[in-house]
Amino acid sequence: MSASAVFVLDLKGKVLICRNYKGDVDMSEIDHFFSLLMLQEEEGLVCPVMSHGNALNVTLRNERASPVPCVQVFTEYFKELEEESIQDNFVVVYELLDELMDFGFPQTTDSKILQEYITQKGNKLEVAKTKVPTTVTNAVSWRSEGIKYKKNEVFIDVIESINVLVNANGSVMSSDIVGSIKLKTMLSGMPELRLGLNDRMLFALTGRDKGKSVAMEDVKFHQCVRLSRFESDRTISFIPPDGESELMSYRINTHVKPLIWIESVIEKFSHSRVEIMVKAKGQFKKQSVANNVEIHVPVPSDADSPKFKTSTGHAKYVPEKNLVVWSIKSFPGGKELLMRAHFGLPSVENHELEGRPPITVRFEIPYFTVSGIQVRYMKIIEKSGYQALPWVRYITQSGDYQLRTNS
């Protein structure tokens, strides 16, 4: 299993970057790729074995001419380059490609370690490192030795995203919670950390059943967590990577009540107008407040002359996306808000059929987790015995939050 070459193409199929690893394929092979892709798109049969797109509109594809082709995803590493253009940073991209793979075999793929190899600022002149980063040979490959901070702190973010799918007649088709615990570690030396959660399995194991506990599924850890200990006694113990990292992620499959409930009536009078009425209800505790709520309501692409009336917040028409965005800065729990919109429709009808995109909602509720998960303690032990402070923050936000409409 090895890759012969990697190409990064632009939207039109022009080669931005290419790296030939093995020299066993003709580099002009890529010229056929784009026409093939277009052909497939016309037939509506695009299959990802052929192509790979990421947020940059970069098509990434592994040469399939090698005997055993492989599908690999590099998005993770290119995310670091998302804001900049690949062309401006081709030096870094080449460096990355070189370190990622040698002779078509993946080598170092951890972005943390790569950052040590490759200084992101390619244009800044600095005398090259004279040493191979210690992490390469270190026993703890994700943390370098000799890190020092004046003030030792750990920031823990518990972030839960809610995925909800509600169908047109208002029944919840599916809902789940995807949670992640993120760390920002600013600790000196090689600290040992232990994290305590109100994990139902742990509570059952220790025979305690006071307080609320949470049953997590699909728990995934950063490689620093000692899996064997988690399996034997559900203890999460680890030496954290320096800086920001995602410690773990989990999924909770319980049925949650959609935190923001939307009732919508979209009436379309052909040739004349569209009337939209959207009612949003905060179905969470009165003390909590949802921030930066955005409700995206689809409108027909040929709609014009928008008029809005909102009880709170303000509505905006985004014609390029065929959406009305109703944004509410703060939305207290238990409240019910209303928005009315009026659009004109041209008398000449648009013949193209349009899909019925769902209403999507974005929000963020701080100091609150839907699942009720809590960090019970975070113990930090280091040889030098310094005192360190853990800070915990809870956020619940919208994930894939869709409500279908029946207009």
Add this chain to the structure above:
Amino acid sequence: MPYFGSEETVKELKRALSNPNVQADRLRYKNYISKVIRSVIQGLDVSTLFMDMVKASATVDIVQKKLVYLYMCTYASDKPDLALLAINTLRKYCADPNPMVRGLALSNMCNFRMPGMTEYIEQPIVAGLRDKASYVRRVAVLGCAKMHSLQPNTEIDGIIVNELYALLRDPDPVVVVNCLRALEEILKDEGGVVINKPIAHHLLNRMKDLDSWAQSEVLTFLLRYRPRSDDELFDVLSLLDSFLQSTHAHVAVATLRLFLHLASAHPAVQADALLCTSAPLLATCGAASRELRFAGLCHVQKVMRSQPGLFSTHYKRFFCGYSEPTYIKFHKMEILVELVNDENVALVLEELSSYCTDVSPELAQAAIAAIGRIARTYSEKCLDILTGLLALKQDHITSAVIQTFRDLVWFCPQSTAAVCQTVEVCVDSPQDSEQALLWLLGEHGEKISSAPYVMEGYVDGLKTELSLAVKMELLTTAVKMFLCRPAETQDMLGRLLHYCIEEESDVCVRDRALLYYRLLQRGVEETRKVVTGPKSDPSMSVLTERQEEPISQWASTFNTLGPLSGHDLCLQTAVISAADQPSNSTEKELLPGSKDVTLSSPNDTEEEISLSLGPPLSHETFEKMWLDLEILHRQTLGSPLPRTALDMLQAALQLVKIQTLAFTPGDTVPWKAYIYTRSTGTLILAELLQGDPQAPGSDESLVVSVKQQPVNQHAIRGFASILKSVLQTLNDDSS
């Protein structure tokens, strides 16, 4: 960009690179080097700058070094003589105190793809294998593979291979895996790296140190190892157990594959492993990357072939999101169809029915077909939905629904009454479902009261009808309808046959009409016997769900590209083709002598032989070829000349794409006919003979002699069997 005046650009760059002022300013110097690389990417030939770039490699700046190396690797094969000059510099760097510099130099020196490199790189590589920095060792190990790929036909260097096997015990995990990869490349011709017991156990113990790429690769290598005893097997499995739940889906799936492979004799273990991996697989199906999601779905489908119930509680995970691409939606729908059970059927159907009105017609039609598949088990609910869809009066929906109805009736006869009732309504069916509607009318005409009127519309509009298939179907339908409702349709049938025989320009339609006409001449009962067949597939009862496949059926392609590419995206299945299958099987039975031949050349039987007419042969050409060629095959067909009219035989042969050139009148003895056909590039000529005194046994049976150009035994056998079945059918009909 600078395709015009590219020479200027190159000159300018050359001037700048050799300017001592620029060389003194490191920032500017590096900028110019970047410009050179940019030109390389843009496809500009800057190979003339080679010497200047070699000079630029003498720097402490690692980034600049990398750029220069990139340049060198690109042009080394074009300028081997200049590259040789660079090699000395590189070899010098291979002894640099900085391991980073050593590694880079070695790695890039190995990347020079030009002849005669081996003698220069061998010594640095061997030194690199013993380097104390693991970075250099990693590079050196892969360097061995690169060196081998430079001259693939030379003998394998035993010393290096042994060294690599020894390095499998290196403390650095990447070195270990690189060794495996390098050995695999070098020993490709000998079957790759050998995994014996010590190596296997060593790798198993190192598994947890490896990164996820390496883990999944090692797991694949371990497929080659077979534990000697059950005890050892279970030791191995328990070591691997934790990887089944790995956070990285590809590791989990690779482990699963190894489990399935090792525990092939222990189905219980396999089932447990599948259960363990179901969580990571499901997680992949919801992954952020569409490609990963697609791969996950394909693998879930594989697993479901053996364990259909494994994911049924998670059916909600397979509901489609609005913005998902079609290829994911198709797979999700296929999975939903498989997952349906008594508890979730209502929700699944509700979800699927919301896809039926999707803007994409393909998706809508696939959703309707999916509901049709579920209808084979839960017919009532599905029929309600499908009937409701007809009310939308959208062409693509109606057409898909009618086609679904046709398939449904074929597989599930008890839904016939309900379907017939519904079909009454859709008199004006859209273009592409006409055939399906006609088929329904023909098969169940007696239950659809409006059937004759619908058909009348088609008969009247025949002149403007373009599609051959519809005309053929209409003929069949008309005959079938005539058989069940003669009074209403006799006149119509007469008009139809008259038009098709007298005015139709297409031979196929005309011949079909003639065939029916002659059949009808032989009487109604005779016709009924030929035309009406079973109205549904007797082999498919409602209760038969898809057979569970043994795991071994798919385990070998699991976690490869197989499940992704070898999959048919289409949900709609051409069900009518299932009706044709019996005839294929009889053909095979009619091939008595072919068994031993089949064994010796299994490839031949893979492809069905198909005959075609092609351009007609003139009598002269035929005669000339017949005289030139040798008889390749002679066979007694086992049945006499049918007593039917000879033009009937001719029409029947025409139907199976065999052209008749000439034949003697029916009562002559010996009777002869010359026929020909084409099949995948060969022309087959044949003579049919009955009552020839020279050929033994030909008194009561036809003898066929075949000549062919070019020779293709497979096609001859196919031809003979087709001929045989045609004669048999005709004889059965006339007796």
